[in-house]
Amino acid sequence: MSAPSPEARPPAIRFDDQCCGVCARQASGFGYAPKQRYGQPAPPIMWVCESDDCIRIARDSYSMTEPVFNRIEALAVAEGLDRGRDFAISISTADLAEMTDAQRLDFARAIVAGYRDALKVKLREEAPF
Numbered sequence: 001m002s003a004p005s006p007e008a009r010p011p012a013i014r015f016d017d018q019c020c021g022v023c024a025r026q027a028s029g030f031g032y033a034p035k036q037r038y039g040q041p042a043p044p045i046m047w048v049c050e051s052d053d054c055i056r057i058a059r060d061s062y063s064m065t066e067p068v069f070n071r072i073e074a075l076a077v078a079e080g081l082d083r084g085r086d087f088a089i090s091i092s093t094a095d096l097a098e099m100t101d102a103q104r105l106d107f108a109r110a111i112v113a114g115y116r117d118a119l120k121v122k123l124r125e126e127a128p129f
């Protein structure tokens with residue numbers, strides 16, 4: 001039996017034991033893997049954070065292929081940037097040198113939170129099962 005093509009494989013980044021495979025938050029020690037088939041190697045565990053949604057989304061999107069995940073992740077990055085832009089507009093500057101330390105942290109949090117939220121929502125919406 002030959003290895004599946006790269007297009008047919010789930011993206012390896014989703015199986016990092018330190019990072020939720022759904023929303024990219026810190027993994028909590030919970031995870032999902034489909035049943036091992038007789039005579040086959042154990043499928044890798046998709047580790048998740050403490051969110052109840054993430055374990056369900058991990059199960060439903062486990063077999064999502066790398067090109068589909070990459071497309072979804074690119075959309076999530078764009079939504080993170082939108083959140084950062086909205087924050088910058090709310091404080092009337094996008095210049096990091098003009099922001100206070102607290103504003104720079106809130107700006108970064110807005111981008112990261114926007115990315116994480118969008119990744120989770122889009123994985124839920126486009127899960128193959």
Ligand SMILES: [Zn+2]
Nearest residue numbers: 020023049054
């Ligand atoms: Zn998560």
